[in-house]
Amino acid sequence: MSEGLKASVVEMFRGKSCGDKKMFYVRDITRWFPGEDRHAIQNILKELIDEEVLRYWSSGSTTFIMLAEFFPKEEGPCSP
Amino acid sequence: MAESKTPLLDQLEGGKWPSFVKDIKQAAEKKPMAEDLLQQLELSYKDRIGHWKHGGIVGVKGYGSGVIGRYSDRPDLFPNVQAFHTMRVNHPTGWFYKTDALRHLCDVWDKHGSGLMNMHGSTGDAILLGTTTDHIQPCFDDLTEAGFDLGGSGSALRTPSACVGPGRCEWACIDSLDICYNVTMSFQDKIHRPMFPYKFKIKVSACPNDCVASIARADFSVIGTWKGDIRIDQGEVEAYAASGLDIQKEVCDLCPTKCMELDGKKIKIYNKDCTRCMHCINLMPKALRQGEEKGATILVGGKAPILQGALLSWVIVPFMKLEPPYEELKDLVLRIQDWWDEYGKSRERLGELIKRLGMRVFLRAVGLPAVPQMVKAPRTNPYVFFWPEDIKKEVK
Ligand code: HEM
Ligand code: HEM
Ligand code: SF4
Ligand code: SF4
Numbered sequence: 001m002s003e004g005l006k007a008s009v010v011e012m013f014r015g016k017s018c019g020d021k022k023m024f025y026v027r028d029i030t031r032w033f034p035g036e037d038r039h040a041i042q043n044i045l046k047e048l049i050d051e052e053v054l055r056y057w058s059s060g061s062t063t064f065i066m067l068a069e070f071f072p073k074e075e076g077p078c079s080p
Numbered sequence: 081m082a083e084s085k086t087p088l089l090d091q092l093e094g095g096k097w098p099s100f101v102k103d104i105k106q107a108a109e110k111k112p113m114a115e116d117l118l119q120q121l122e123l124s125y126k127d128r129i130g131h132w133k134h135g136g137i138v139g140v141k142g143y144g145s146g147v148i149g150r151y152s153d154r155p156d157l158f159p160n161v162q163a164f165h166t167m168r169v170n171h172p173t174g175w176f177y178k179t180d181a182l183r184h185l186c187d188v189w190d191k192h193g194s195g196l197m198n199m200h201g202s203t204g205d206a207i208l209l210g211t212t213t214d215h216i217q218p219c220f221d222d223l224t225e226a227g228f229d230l231g232g233s234g235s236a237l238r239t240p241s242a243c244v245g246p247g248r249c250e251w252a253c254i255d256s257l258d259i260c261y262n263v264t265m266s267f268q269d270k271i272h273r274p275m276f277p278y279k280f281k282i283k284v285s286a287c288p289n290d291c292v293a294s295i296a297r298a299d300f301s302v303i304g305t306w307k308g309d310i311r312i313d314q315g316e317v318e319a320y321a322a323s324g325l326d327i328q329k330e331v332c333d334l335c336p337t338k339c340m341e342l343d344g345k346k347i348k349i350y351n352k353d354c355t356r357c358m359h360c361i362n363l364m365p366k367a368l369r370q371g372e373e374k375g376a377t378i379l380v381g382g383k384a385p386i387l388q389g390a391l392l393s394w395v396i397v398p399f400m401k402l403e404p405p406y407e408e409l410k411d412l413v414l415r416i417q418d419w420w421d422e423y424g425k426s427r428e429r430l431g432e433l434i435k436r437l438g439m440r441v442f443l444r445a446v447g448l449p450a451v452p453q454m455v456k457a458p459r460t461n462p463y464v465f466f467w468p469e470d471i472k473k474e475v476k
Contacts, residue, residue, distance in 0.1 A: 025426035026235065027277050038422060042275045049144065049273075054235070056138040056274065060148035060166070062384075062427055063138070063234035063274040072136050 005036065006044050010053060013067050023057050023064035086118055088125040104196065113194040113210055116160035120152060125190030137165065137213060139230060140220040143272045146230025147216055163212045167193070168205040168231040169223060170271075173260045174244040175200065192219035202297065203281065204241030205231035236274035237417075238281045240264050245286035245304075250363070252286035253304030254375040254402045260284045262406055263413070270417075277424035280417060287370070288358045294382070294393070299430040300413060301379040301393040302402075309351045310360070316367035317347050331360050354438045375401045378409075380416065381431030391431040396443070398453040412446065419445045440467065 012032050016024065027046065029039045045065060048054040055071045057064045084090055086101075104121075109116035124131050135149015155162035169185070177185075185206065189197055194210030199331030201207040210217060220230065231239035240263050243249070245272040263282055264271070270280075273347045283294035286304040294301035321327055327347065332340040339353035340360060347367070349360075361368045378400055379393030402409060416430065419442070424433045434442045443450055444467070 025277070026275050027426045028422070045275070047274055050142070056144040057136045058138045058145065058148070058234035058274070059134045060150075060233055062278065063144060063236065 002040075005033075005040065006047065009033075009041065009044050009048065013054070017067055017070060022070040023066045025064060029065060038073075086122040089118065089122050106177070107195045108188075111195050112160045112295055113164070114196060116152075116158040116195065117164070117196075117210065120154065120158045120161055123154070123157070132164075134159040135165065137216070138234065139272075144274045145233040145236045145272060147448075148233055161210070164194070164210040165213065165216065167211065167216070167219065168201065168203070168209060168233055168239070169206040170231040170239050170264070171200055171204050171206050171227045173242055173257045173264070173420050175204075176244070176247060181227070185223075185228065188219060190228060192222065203231065203238045204283075204292075205239050216217070230272070230323075232271040232274075232279075234274045235276045236272070236280075237267050237270035237276070238279055239271065240267075240282040240284070241285055241292055242284040242289040245284075249286065250365070251289065251358070251370070253306055253370060254284075254286050254302070254376050256259075256284040256286035256302075256304065258404065259302065259402060259406055259409070262404065263410065266410055267275045267413075276417070276421060276431055278427045280420075280430065281411065288356050288377075288454060289362065295379060296382050296390070297384065298382050298393065299380060300416065301382055302409070303377050305356050305375060305377045305378065305399065306371035307373040307375070307399060310347065310354065310371060313367050313369075314345055314346050317364065318345050320364050320367055321345060325363070327364075331363050334359055341430050348438050375399045378412065381434050383429045383431050387427060387429075388432050391429075391435075394439070395453045396446075396448055398451060415446045424465050 009029075012029075013024075026042065026045065030036075030041045033041055035040070045054060049056060049065070052068050054065050055068045057066050057071065084449075092101045101118075104114055104118050108118055125236050131153050133151045133153050135151060137147060137149035138144050139147040146168050148168070150164045150166060152158050152161045152164065172181075183402055186197070189195060189208050192211050192215040193208055196206035196209040198209060213303070217343060221289045223229070240260050242256035242260035245252040245254070247257055263284075270276075280300070281298045282300045282302070283292045283298035284302040285292050285294050288301055288303055294303060317327070325331075325336075328342050332338075332342050332347075336357055336359070337353045337355050339350040341348045341350075356370075361370065376399070378393060378397035379395050381391050383391050383392035399411070400408060420430050423437060424430070428436075439454065450466075
């Protein structure tokens with residue numbers, strides 16, 4: 001697998017996460033790379049999730065992917 | 081007697097039927113979590129609004145599904161349900177448990193969660209309701225040790241399910257249990273690591289009675305069926321008549337295609353017109369048996385309403401022989417998922433995508449021929465199946 005492509009996936013995530021929107025559908029992510037094979041991007045996503053660079057976020061019915069650093073902190077009575 | 085703290089919920093205990101309120105109250109005697117659940121639910125009834133926030137958390141290490149995060153939006157009032165996550169456990173195929181396995185499952189949940197479970201959710205899984213974030217991993221470890229695994233959630237292949245089929249039922253035309261288990265084991269990655277546009281469900285019923293309602297609830301439905309004539313034991317037909325069954329009224333008149341005839345005491349079936357609905361066989365199991373050649377009908381596109389309305393599955397393969405290792409079946413699943421994964425919009429189910437792009441496009445993409453059984457209803461336009469070059473070939 002191409003390390004270059006993997007790096008550009010992370011780079012793309014950083015660029016796209018500048019605004020308020022931090023969570024993306026897999027479908028959106030594969031569309032960021034129109035020239036690349038969808039499956040290759042999906043495999044890279046799985047690797048990056050294993051490496052804890054990215055994280056899944058799920059409502060239960062739908063799944064998103066986001067940079068791990070933006071994953072919401074555990075909420076509770078003590079959190080602001 | 082002290083005044084009840086849950087007057088609204090108490091009303092739900094009033095009917096003749098079993099009440100989940102009673103169950104939660106029972107659990108609340110042991111678990112503060114269940115007590116807070118009760119109180120928060122009472123508040124929801126009062127405020128007429130749900131007090132749950134959608135999570136984010138997805139599972140244990142290596143998994144992207146199986147845990148559904150839920151948090152209370154009033155942790156100030158109900159600290160014990162501040163986090164109340166659901167764990168979906170892949171049920172044994174056909175829901176066959178030995179009692180010691182069930183006990184073990186309950187023990188694990190008493191240790192790590194609220195003690196409340198839902199046997200089973202509509203996807204099929206055993207649903208363990210309510211645990212905290214720090215208990216998820218240890219609970220998973222204990223479940224694994226007991227031989228259980230998490231099921232699917234989110235944009236993943238959901239836990240496949242099947243009717244009890246040959247395990248108990250004489251009407252099974254296929255081994256629904258083995259097919260479901262085989263599919264589950266083959267597609268582990270798709271269950272645990274969501275990469276689809278949305279959920280995808282596979283359900284297997286071993287005959288057209290469709291006890292898992294795969295036609296209404298699965299994107300990919302496998303329904304057992306037969307070829308050849310329904311086998312008739314005329315002696316047993318007479319016995320049914322003698323025992324008081326009105327065969328003309330109850331059986332023949334209710335045959336959806338009117339392909340049965342009572343000729344004196346004998347029954348005649350015009351098998352070419354039979355749609356294999358099972359009605360007659362259900363009513364006279366001793367007299368009528370399915371045809372000898374067994375297989376399955378494959379349908380796609382069923383779903384409940386969320387973004388768009390409900391859809392029933394649509395026949396795409398009228399008859400497929402199903403024998404282990406089911407390569408033809410799994411290959412078809414993969415081709416369909418790949419097409420959907422490529423063209424589906426986020427949160428678009430397979431059935432909706434087929435409606436949007438057309439059955440013709442779908443069939444060409446997955447390499448299936450158009451056949452008459454695909455016409456859902458006469459007089460909806462049959463021309464949709466033909467490509468211009470097909471028409472040129474026909475009209476010489
Ligand atoms: C004297 C002239 C015509 C007569 C007697 C006639 C008669 C009919 C009849 C009996 C039907 C079947 C209705 C049904 O099954 O409910 C029909 C359907 C139809 N007709 Fe005509 N028609 C005539 C002219 C036309 C013209 C000029 C057009 C188009 C420019 C047309 C387009 C259609 C279409 C599209 C259908 C529906 C076909 C379908 O259900 O798939 N007809 N016509
Ligand atoms: C305000 C104008 C129109 C209205 C309200 C209207 C309404 C309808 C309705 C309710 C149907 C039946 C749909 C169904 O069976 O589910 C229909 C069918 C049809 N209409 Fe119209 N229509 C209009 C104008 C037109 C025009 C201008 C044409 C052709 C030039 C046309 C051609 C047809 C044809 C060919 C069908 C049959 C389609 C099929 O069976 O596949 N309609 N229309
Ligand atoms: S779907 Fe058919 S085979 Fe399966 S349990 Fe129901 S009646 Fe029996
Ligand atoms: S299975 Fe259904 S369609 Fe076929 S003969 Fe019996 S009642 Fe009629």
